[in-house]
Amino acid sequence: MKAVVKIPTSLRGLTGGSSIVEVPTGRLSEVITSLTDTYPELGERLLDEAGDLRRFVNVFVDDDDIRFLDHLETTVSPGQVVTILPAVAGG
Amino acid sequence: MSLSYQDLVDAAKQEIPEVDPAQLSDLIGNVAILDVRESDEYDQGAIATAKLVPRGLLEGTIATHAHDPNERIVVYCAGGARSALAALTLKRMGYSSVSSLRGGFGRWKNEGYPWGLPETLTGDQRGRYSRHILLPEVGEEGQIRLLQSKALIVGAGGLGSPAALYLAAAGVGTIGIVDFDVVDTTNLQRQILHNIDRVGQSKVESARETLASLNPDVKILTYNERLTADNVLQILSGYDVVVDGGDNFPTRYLVNDAALHLRIPVVHGSIFRFEGQVTVFEPYKGPCYRCQYAEPPPPELAPSCAEAGVLGVLPGIIGSLQAMETLKILLGIGDNLRGRLLTFDGLSQEFTTLNIRRDPSCPACSSESHPPQLVEYDQSCTPAGVVARAG
Numbered sequence: 001m002k003a004v005v006k007i008p009t010s011l012r013g014l015t016g017g018s019s020i021v022e023v024p025t026g027r028l029s030e031v032i033t034s035l036t037d038t039y040p041e042l043g044e045r046l047l048d049e050a051g052d053l054r055r056f057v058n059v060f061v062d063d064d065d066i067r068f069l070d071h072l073e074t075t076v077s078p079g080q081v082v083t084i085l086p087a088v089a090g091g
Numbered sequence: 092m093s094l095s096y097q098d099l100v101d102a103a104k105q106e107i108p109e110v111d112p113a114q115l116s117d118l119i120g121n122v123a124i125l126d127v128r129e130s131d132e133y134d135q136g137a138i139a140t141a142k143l144v145p146r147g148l149l150e151g152t153i154a155t156h157a158h159d160p161n162e163r164i165v166v167y168c169a170g171g172a173r174s175a176l177a178a179l180t181l182k183r184m185g186y187s188s189v190s191s192l193r194g195g196f197g198r199w200k201n202e203g204y205p206w207g208l209p210e211t212l213t214g215d216q217r218g219r220y221s222r223h224i225l226l227p228e229v230g231e232e233g234q235i236r237l238l239q240s241k242a243l244i245v246g247a248g249g250l251g252s253p254a255a256l257y258l259a260a261a262g263v264g265t266i267g268i269v270d271f272d273v274v275d276t277t278n279l280q281r282q283i284l285h286n287i288d289r290v291g292q293s294k295v296e297s298a299r300e301t302l303a304s305l306n307p308d309v310k311i312l313t314y315n316e317r318l319t320a321d322n323v324l325q326i327l328s329g330y331d332v333v334v335d336g337g338d339n340f341p342t343r344y345l346v347n348d349a350a351l352h353l354r355i356p357v358v359h360g361s362i363f364r365f366e367g368q369v370t371v372f373e374p375y376k377g378p379c380y381r382c383q384y385a386e387p388p389p390p391e392l393a394p395s396c397a398e399a400g401v402l403g404v405l406p407g408i409i410g411s412l413q414a415m416e417t418l419k420i421l422l423g424i425g426d427n428l429r430g431r432l433l434t435f436d437g438l439s440q441e442f443t444t445l446n447i448r449r450d451p452s453c454p455a456c457s458s459e460s461h462p463p464q465l466v467e468y469d470q471s472c473t474p475a476g477v478v479a480r481a482g
Contacts (some may be wrong), residue, residue: 087384088363
């Protein structure tokens with residue numbers, strides 16, 4: 001069983017319009033590598049030159065922010081949902 | 092055997108203890124006082140800390156006024172008869188420490204104990220807000236609280252429109268609205284404060300006209316200007332809550348910073364195409380905007396509604412949720428969204444609640460004694476350091 005990544009509207013142009021992408025489980029860094037192998041442009045958006053998550057990118061595993069879990073080392077288990085959530089400003 | 096009213100009162104007084112005004116005076120602060128007269132009697136004067144629970148509503152609403160059946164309760168009416176019957180009812184409902192004021196409010200007043208004219212609603216207000224007053228969590232007391240409350244709405248646009256309409260309809264007594272823009276036809280697909288006759292008019296003036304015609308109880312204060320580092324403290328100061336319905340990142344970070352200075356909660360709402368986010372930033376009690384969003388996305392990833400489009404009903408949903416959170420904060424009821432970010436995806440019709448936390452290294456709120464320096468942010472919204480708290 002895989003995990004799923006929820007792609008926000010603003011990044012769906014980089015995933016061919018997909019809002020949900022299935023990924024193999026493992027550490028979050030592996031999940032993101034899998035994601036960016038498939039969608040290289042998405043990788044440039046999410047990660048900086050050092051391979052760290054860009055500061056405007058918030059990532060949640062299920063309901064919790066990975067900054068308060070183990071960052072990129074957070075384990076993503078089968079059935080879990082990874083949410084990528086950038087700020088939006090519209091009003 | 093039939094019993095007269097007096098027989099019932101006498102029997103009740105046999106079963107429940109009575110206290111004299113002098114005894115009740117000594118108990119104030121350590122006892123719940125219930126006034127079981129009718130509201131028109133209460134309006135003429137009451138003991139200051141008493142709660143109005145008219146006799147006819149006693150059984151149905153007592154649970155909202157007295158949560159602990161062992162709490163000490165003193166009941167009073169005008170002369171001590173109705174309160175004896177009310178106290179007996181409460182005793183039978185399981186309240187173990189209920190007494191009645193001997194001689195009632197009349198004797199209390201005659202013996203010179205303090206009383207006052209309670210804050211009350213007018214007859215018209217009791218009608219207008221009757222559906223609120225029926226709610227045990229609001230009641231007349233809560234409605235009075237709303238009428239005494241002040242909410243500032245940043246932006247009279249998609250989010251500000253439904254928020255302002257519902258807050259005005261709810262009787263939030265003072266509503267401030269900040270916006271420097273004018274109404275144009277592209278706004279009308281979602282900004283329901285405005286209409287075709289107002290095109291070209293300032294949004295805040297249009298908002299004032301709409302809200303004034305909805306509820307004359309509400310005082311509308313308008314700020315036809317852009318929020319800046321120079322005016323933000325002055326504009327936000329004195330409000331109980333800020334509803335952030337802005338449309339750009341620099342304003343949102345500035346509102347966050349000023350709210351930290353003033354310790355005012357911010358009810359955040361933001362939208363993009365079919366998606367929205369709502370949360371409550373309560374200064375120093377939960378995360379702030381910068382804890383959650385240390386920096387904004389680059390502009391190409393966060394286009395405005397004017398650039399990216401938005402389904403018109405989306406701000407109706409998100410702005411209404413902001414109004415709900417605002418009313419809860421003003422009434423002090425329920426669990427607001429502090430520490431939780433509610434996201435909404437209109438296409439899949441899904442709500443998700445994510446946990447958000449204070450960042451101990453947040454450049455804006457990690458030190459309460461050093462709130463952020465107020466500066467004009469550019470699109471990067473880079474923190475500008477902190478300053479020592481004034482006062």
